[in-house]
Amino acid sequence: MTINQLQAPGSLLQKMNLEKRETLFGWSLILPAVIIIAALILYPIFYNVYLSFFDVKIMQENIYLGFQNHENIITDSAFWKSVLTSVIYVFFTTMGTAVVGLLVALVMNQEFPLRGVVRGLILLPYVAPVISVVFSWQFIFDPVNGLFMHIAYDKLHLFAERFNLIRSPQTSIIIAVLFGIWKNFPFTYLMLLARLQAIDRGLYEAAEIDGCSSWNKFWYITFPEIYFLLGSIILLRAIWNFNKFEEVYLLTENVKVLPVYTYIKAFTGIMDIGQGAAIALIQFILLIGFILIYVKRVLKW
Amino acid sequence: MVKRRSVFHKIIFTLIVLLIVLFCTFPFIQMLSTSLKYQWDWGNPSLIPKRINIDAYKELLNIGQAEKNVPESIKLLLEESKELTREQKKAILDKYRSTADIFPFFRYFRNSLILASTSALISVIFAIFGAYSFSRVRYKGRGTIQRSVLLVYMFGPILLLIPLYTISSSIGLISTSVGTFLTLLTIYMVLTLPVSLYMLGNYFRTIPFSLEESAFIEGCSRLGTIWRIIIPLSMSAIVTVFIYCFMIAWNEYLFASVFLKSFSELNTLPIGLRELFVSKNAIWDRIMAASMLSALPVIILFMTIQKQLAKGMTEGGVKE
Numbered sequence: 001m002t003i004n005q006l007q008a009p010g011s012l013l014q015k016m017n018l019e020k021r022e023t024l025f026g027w028s029l030i031l032p033a034v035i036i037i038a039a040l041i042l043y044p045i046f047y048n049v050y051l052s053f054f055d056v057k058i059m060q061e062n063i064y065l066g067f068q069n070h071e072n073i074i075t076d077s078a079f080w081k082s083v084l085t086s087v088i089y090v091f092f093t094t095m096g097t098a099v100v101g102l103l104v105a106l107v108m109n110q111e112f113p114l115r116g117v118v119r120g121l122i123l124l125p126y127v128a129p130v131i132s133v134v135f136s137w138q139f140i141f142d143p144v145n146g147l148f149m150h151i152a153y154d155k156l157h158l159f160a161e162r163f164n165l166i167r168s169p170q171t172s173i174i175i176a177v178l179f180g181i182w183k184n185f186p187f188t189y190l191m192l193l194a195r196l197q198a199i200d201r202g203l204y205e206a207a208e209i210d211g212c213s214s215w216n217k218f219w220y221i222t223f224p225e226i227y228f229l230l231g232s233i234i235l236l237r238a239i240w241n242f243n244k245f246e247e248v249y250l251l252t253e254n255v256k257v258l259p260v261y262t263y264i265k266a267f268t269g270i271m272d273i274g275q276g277a278a279i280a281l282i283q284f285i286l287l288i289g290f291i292l293i294y295v296k297r298v299l300k301w
Numbered sequence: 302m303v304k305r306r307s308v309f310h311k312i313i314f315t316l317i318v319l320l321i322v323l324f325c326t327f328p329f330i331q332m333l334s335t336s337l338k339y340q341w342d343w344g345n346p347s348l349i350p351k352r353i354n355i356d357a358y359k360e361l362l363n364i365g366q367a368e369k370n371v372p373e374s375i376k377l378l379l380e381e382s383k384e385l386t387r388e389q390k391k392a393i394l395d396k397y398r399s400t401a402d403i404f405p406f407f408r409y410f411r412n413s414l415i416l417a418s419t420s421a422l423i424s425v426i427f428a429i430f431g432a433y434s435f436s437r438v439r440y441k442g443r444g445t446i447q448r449s450v451l452l453v454y455m456f457g458p459i460l461l462l463i464p465l466y467t468i469s470s471s472i473g474l475i476s477t478s479v480g481t482f483l484t485l486l487t488i489y490m491v492l493t494l495p496v497s498l499y500m501l502g503n504y505f506r507t508i509p510f511s512l513e514e515s516a517f518i519e520g521c522s523r524l525g526t527i528w529r530i531i532i533p534l535s536m537s538a539i540v541t542v543f544i545y546c547f548m549i550a551w552n553e554y555l556f557a558s559v560f561l562k563s564f565s566e567l568n569t570l571p572i573g574l575r576e577l578f579v580s581k582n583a584i585w586d587r588i589m590a591a592s593m594l595s596a597l598p599v600i601i602l603f604m605t606i607q608k609q610l611a612k613g614m615t616e617g618g619v620k621e
Contacts, residue, residue, distance in 0.1 A: 022438055022439060022440055023440035023441060025434075025438055025440075025523060026434045026438035026439070026440040026443065027434075027440065027442075029430040029431060029433055029434035029438065030430070030431045030434040030435070030446060032427050032430070032431070033427045033428065033430070033431035033494060033498060034431075034446060036427065036490075036491055036494060037449075037450065037453065037491070037494060037495065040465070040487070040488070040491040041453055041456065041461065041491060042449075044461050044464035044465050044468065045456060045460060045461070045464070047464040047467070047468065048460060048461075048463055048464040051463065051464060051467060056467060058467070058470050058471065104321055107314075107317055107318060107321065110314070112314070112315075112318065118318060118321070118322055119607075120604065120607050121322055121325055121326055122321065122322075122325050123603070123607065124325055124326060124329060124600065124603075125325055125328075127548060127599060127600070127603045128329070128596050128599060128600065129548075129551060129552040129570075129571065129595055129596055129599055130552055130554065130571075131552070131554060131570070131571040131574050131575065131592070131595065132332070132574070132592035132593070132595050132596035133328050133329075133332075133592070133596070135332070135574075135578060135585075135588050135589060135592050136328040136329070136331050136332040136335075136589065136592065137328055139331060139332075139335055139585055139589070140327075140328065140331055142585075144343075144344060145343040145344045145585065147331070147346050150346045151346075182324070182325075182328075186325075239455055242457070243456075243457025243458065243459065243460075245457075245458065245459055245554075245555050246552075246553075246554045246555060249554075250554060250571075250575065258459075259457060259459040262459050262463075263459065263462075263555070266462075266463055267558075267559055273463055273466075273467060276463050277463045277464070280459055280460045280462075280463055281460075283457075283459075283460070284456075284457075284460055287455065287457075288455075291455070
């Protein structure tokens with residue numbers, strides 16, 4: 001008893017020391033990464049807000065404008081057109097990747113020969129550099145040489161003349177959406193497949209004994225199991241697709257989604273960095289708004 | 302009846318699988334096919350070239366380009382005229398060998414390679430320590446940091462581009478070519494750091510703590526266990542994360558297009574390819590060959606880590 005009492009303060013001290021040392025150790029390991037992220041991601045984001053209030057001049061004093069930049073943008077019809085383009089682009093690419101990803105995941109969940117090879121091939125669009133695949137897509141839809149016009153015009157006589165689907169303003173968004181789906185569905189597929197493989201096979205066997213149809217098996221067993229994962233993937237994809245620049249801009253400059261609009265405003269022609277910062281800020285606010293609504297409605301948090 | 306239905310099923314199923322494979326690989330097949338075709342063959346919808354043309358690859362890889370542009374008559378003239386000195390002949394030949402027309406594929410390739418591998422390496426090194434701290438060390442504020450790293454997922458690159466460009470140009474970082482290169486390198490490192498932290502952190506959690514405990518008993522220090530136990534055990538995950546970061550940097554276009562505007566000798570492959578496409582028309586074979594050659598390293602790297610990557614992405618979460 002006396003020995004215990006004697007030891008207690010000592011071990012407490014030791015424990016305190018250990019805890020302190022642990023904290024110190026943990027922080028010292030993470031600190032470099034935290035400093036880098038704070039200095040080069042978080043600080044710039046706040047700086048972007050600051051910039052949006054100025055007429056930004058590189059190498060000269062910035063001129064304070066107040067809400068002038070924001071006002072200019074909100075009253076500009078080109079901006080709202082770009083918002084609409086973004087909404088259309090994000091909605092269709094996100095839904096498209098979800099549907100295609102789910103279908104492919106369901107197919108790949110079956111056993112068949114060479115499944116490993118096929119799985120590797122499916123991921124190719126996702127890992128290949130955007131710059132290297134856009135030219136191939138442009139060639140496919142090229143009015144003179146492309147395979148698409150060869151089939152649609154020469155064989156099926158769908159159009160009155162050959163034209164460039166990617167360059168013409170009405171159809172370019174369709175191709176951009178298709179390209180977005182093609183490029184990104186492997187991500188959705190991969191996530192869903194991992195979840196599908198974790199579903200208990202016994203559930204399906206029981207359903208088969210009860211005489212369930214394939215559709216019923218999907219609707220009553222598979223779908224509830226993947227609902228929340230699918231919901232989260234759709235959210236992630238919507239955020240990422242909303243921020244997409246390369247996949248749209250490199251394929252066609254006609255589809256002015258918000259990042260492309262910002263880029264064109266800020267870095268081409270008469271460079272207006274202050275306006276660009278203001279668009280980026282408004283774009284970010286719109287995104288946050290969307291996320292909050294989505295999380296409440298679909299994920300029911 | 303049952304058997305016939307299953308045969309029918311099998312055929313439909315095989316067709317669906319073939320359709321999926323075709324959908325995924327067709328643009329790549331088209332790329333390869335066009336890169337090997339002569340110009341007169343481009344309009345031919347068949348994917349197999351009537352005659353194989355590897356001029357585009359030769360030109361990009363700079364094989365046998367020295368004499369290409371010199372007209373036959375000049376060559377003949379030079380050979381026959383004995384009174385010209387060697388220097389004079391060389392000067393005449395140089396006029397025809399204009400190098401301005403050649404796409405500097407190797408330089409762009411090298412720039413991309415250095416940028417992508419260095420930024421990925423630094424990112425992974427910082428991430429190993431950070432991720433160890435996330436997954437193994439208990440302290441106050443850990444959760445907050447972890448969540449903030451996740452929050453970075455939401456920021457699009459365009460939101461970072463404007464402030465980073467303004468900052469680095471106002472403090473004079475991008476007025477020299479070395480400074481520009483280092484700035485871009487740092488940016489790529491930052492862009493890949495959150496995903497490295499997250500993926501590695503999740504992997505480290507799967508390593509049993511008892512291994513480390515026994516190392517402690519043997520007298521190993523905390524840092525010693527990272528070096529002797531964590532790193533060797535998670536080498537495959539570290540390589541995967543490295544390659545993933547490498548691919549992000551290799552594919553990046555947005556930041557490079559803005560930062561490298563005044564230093565075209567630093568151009569990365571995406572920028573170079575884009576310029577080649579915009580500046581000249583109807584050179585599909587060269588464009589496709591260049592696309593092929595810039596996709597190849599990524600595809601090869603991907604094939605080597607395919608299984609690991611699939612696991613790392615689904616278990617560790619992922620960022621583009």
